[in-house]
Amino acid sequence: MDMKQKSQFTDRITRIQAGGPNTFATVYCGPQSINTPKGKAVEGVQTRSQAPMAPRITTVQKMRAGLQSGLTQVSVFTALFVAYVRYVGL
Template sequence: MHQQHAQFADRIRRIEAGAPNTCATVYTGLQDVDTPRGKRVSGVSHRAVAQEGQVLKRTLLALGLKSGLLKLIALGSGLLIFLHFSGV
């Protein structure tokens, strides 16, 4: 357990120092580090709008609903045709 604490503390030190192999730093809330004005910090966006190439959830839901209804109509029609010609 002490070894895990030591590894965690070492990792935090590497992240704070900006050393390589730290995967990423997650920024939340307002930024309080000294960054030149107007310079955007990578990974930080306030009130982010959907970026180009990113599909909105409502669009995905609408496409899924349409796809599901088309499949339901096709399968239902196939079932009705089968029942009609099978004589049931």
């Protein structure tokens, strides 16, 4: 380790032991609705209201989609089976 790195590491350890931050920066995650401890607003942080909810799918729509999916699968299987019987035979 370099002497400069050792001194930086020692300074960081003493800051941690004194209850100070580990780095020279403060990281803010998520929306901030309050001010920083010094009363200054955090720059670059935006607050948003709740995201719009996606419309719910009703039971009728789910059943209709399931019926369409089932009919499509049966028709594709039938077409493939007919083609197989026609060209290969049983």
